[in-house]
Amino acid sequence: MTTDEGRGSLRRMLRRLTASEAEIEAQQLQRESARCGAKPVLQCARGQLVSVSGRLRTVVYTPRINLPALEADLYDGSDVVTLVWLGRRHIVGIEPGRHLTARGRIAVRDDRKVIYNPYYELEPSK
Known part of the structure; x- marks a missing residue:
């Protein structure tokens, strides 16, 4: 191992030790999203047809x-990104904490990214 590699390893280890729980969760979600071939929501723009993957925070x-x-x-x-199912009151499995992959076209409503009536796949419950 070269000196630069050793410093990089030390930096990564220190970053993991000092990272908040939210930062660690965000990094884990980004890795899982990349693993299933989804596009990061941050990189999605209005009008793009995308596949996004992550955890549902709120369902209303x-x-x-x-x-x-x-x-x-x-x-x-x-x-x-807010997923909106028009005309629906409830969808079995769509609940906070659930992981899913959604596909659809990005729209913007009130300066927030939205996908209307997305196709979705629920990940198995852990």
């Missing part, structure tokens, strides 16, 4: 006068 039923919606915030360690 939003009653509206003309069209109810189920909304879920998906966090992949880089950023959050």
Whole structure:
């Protein structure tokens, strides 16, 4: 091992020891997302057809006068995208803490990334 490699290893070890729990979780989610071939949410732009993967943080039923919606915030360690299923009140398996991969076109609503009526695959519960 060269001196530069030794310093790099030491730096990585110190970073792991001093990282917060949130930083460690974000890094783990980013690795899992990359493993399944998903695009980091941070790199997604309006109009792109993407596949994103991560953990659902929140799931909320939003009653509206003309069209109810189920909304879920998906966090992949880089950023959050809101998944919106129009006309739905509940979807079995869509719950906070669940891992899933979603596919669809990125839109922007109120300066937030959104995918409407995404195709999705639930990861097995751990």
